[in-house]
Amino acid sequence: xxxxxxxxxxxxxxxxxxxxxxxxxxxxxxxxxxxxxxxxxxxxxxxxxxxxxxxxxxxxxxxxxxxxxxxxxxxxxxxxxxxxxxxxxxxxxxxxxxxx
Amino acid sequence: xxxxxxxxxxxxxxxxxxxxxxxxxxxxxxxxxxxxxxxxxxxxxxxxxxxxxxxxxxxxxxxxxxxxxxxxxxxxxxxxxxxxxxxxxxxxxxxxxxxxxxxxxxxxxxxxxxxxxxxxxxxxxxxxxxxxxxxxxxxxxxxxxxxxxxxxxxxxxxxxxxxxxxxxxx
Numbered sequence: 001x002x003x004x005x006x007x008x009x010x011x012x013x014x015x016x017x018x019x020x021x022x023x024x025x026x027x028x029x030x031x032x033x034x035x036x037x038x039x040x041x042x043x044x045x046x047x048x049x050x051x052x053x054x055x056x057x058x059x060x061x062x063x064x065x066x067x068x069x070x071x072x073x074x075x076x077x078x079x080x081x082x083x084x085x086x087x088x089x090x091x092x093x094x095x096x097x098x099x100x
Numbered sequence: 101x102x103x104x105x106x107x108x109x110x111x112x113x114x115x116x117x118x119x120x121x122x123x124x125x126x127x128x129x130x131x132x133x134x135x136x137x138x139x140x141x142x143x144x145x146x147x148x149x150x151x152x153x154x155x156x157x158x159x160x161x162x163x164x165x166x167x168x169x170x171x172x173x174x175x176x177x178x179x180x181x182x183x184x185x186x187x188x189x190x191x192x193x194x195x196x197x198x199x200x201x202x203x204x205x206x207x208x209x210x211x212x213x214x215x216x217x218x219x220x221x222x223x224x225x226x227x228x229x230x231x232x233x234x235x236x237x238x239x240x241x242x243x244x245x246x247x248x249x250x251x252x253x254x255x256x257x258x259x260x261x262x263x264x265x266x267x268x269x270x
Contacts, residue, residue, distance in 0.1 A: 018131045022124045029128055029139075036132035038120070038141035039157055044113050 005062060005085045010100035012058030017096050019053075026050045032095055043096065045087075048073060052087050058100030062088060126184045129175065133162045133218045140222075143186060147201030148173070150253075151231060152223050158186065159222035166219070168197060171246025172233070173220035176211045186220055 013019060018029045018036060028043040029036040045053055051072065055065045062084055070080035091097040120128070125141060132139040138161040146154055152173075160175045168174050168189050175186045176199060187208060191198040197216065200207035223231035 018128065018135065020124075020127055020131055022127045023121060025124070027120065027124060027128060029132060031132065031135060031137050034137060035159065036128070036137055036139040038125075038128065038139065042118050042120070044118055046113075 005089055007063035007066075007081070008061045009088075010058050010061055011056050011088055011092065011097045012100040013053075013056065014096055014098045021050075026053060028096060030094065030096055043094075048083070049087055052084055056088070056097060056100075122184060126177070126182075129160060129184065129217055133160065136162055136164065138162070138218075138221065143223075147204050148186060148188070149203045151202055152186070152220075153225065156230070157224040158220055160186070160218040161221040162218050163216065167213070168192075168216060168219060170243050171250075174199065174211075175217040175220065177215045177217070178208055178211070179215070184217070 014030070014032075016031045018031060020027055026045045026049075028045070029038065030041050030043075033041075048069070052065060052069060055068060060068075063081070066081040066084045067077060069075070069084060070077040073080070088097060129139050129141075138159050140157060140159045143152055143156050143158045144154060152158060170189055170192055172189045173186060174189060174197070175184060176197075177183065178185055185199075185201070185208065187199045187201045187204075189197045190200050190207060193210065196210045196212040198207050199209070199211050219233070220231070221233055222229065
């Protein structure tokens, strides 16, 4: 687990983003600046990123999400924890996720 | 997710390197405008030239209760294809708007107001603003501004042709 992120932290999607699964691709557009800007601020997540995203609903801790990911993707829990923490930190940094 | 022991892969891709389809753009436009926010994206196509050219960056803003008028440039869905276009309102009728690209020979047809997604409020080329409209101006002011721009463009075009004719070599 990343040292700056406690395992019992809960996070959820920011209210200030638009996220849509379109043609099999999850597209995320932040609206924090007041404008949806596909030129400078359009994000997409790959398959595992998408699976993590769907679990980040504010009800599960980071550790819960990592355990579910380890089970679903058949990887070691420690690997899943690192993966989830990295993505959560990245999305928190961009304010796409907020504390739950 | 990587195999055990491998470094985590990147789940994340960002920025203008992402290419999205017309369908994806239309859904995102719908979603963002319905939240009352404008959407800025790169336009593709030539139908609004010379004002808006292929790969210019445009901003579409929500209607927010405003009714588009003649000369406004709107984002709308065409029927029956539901294709998204950003074209100019040529006439306002009781059953909708007559819409046409500036460089198109024919209008797209009548567009019901329900198929209008938003208004073009800004266009940029290479980081420079090339078009900006203030939709809080009364419709008559916007219409007059469009007429002036239209006649100014026509005059420039005629002057260009005359210059070519008079000063062409040989």
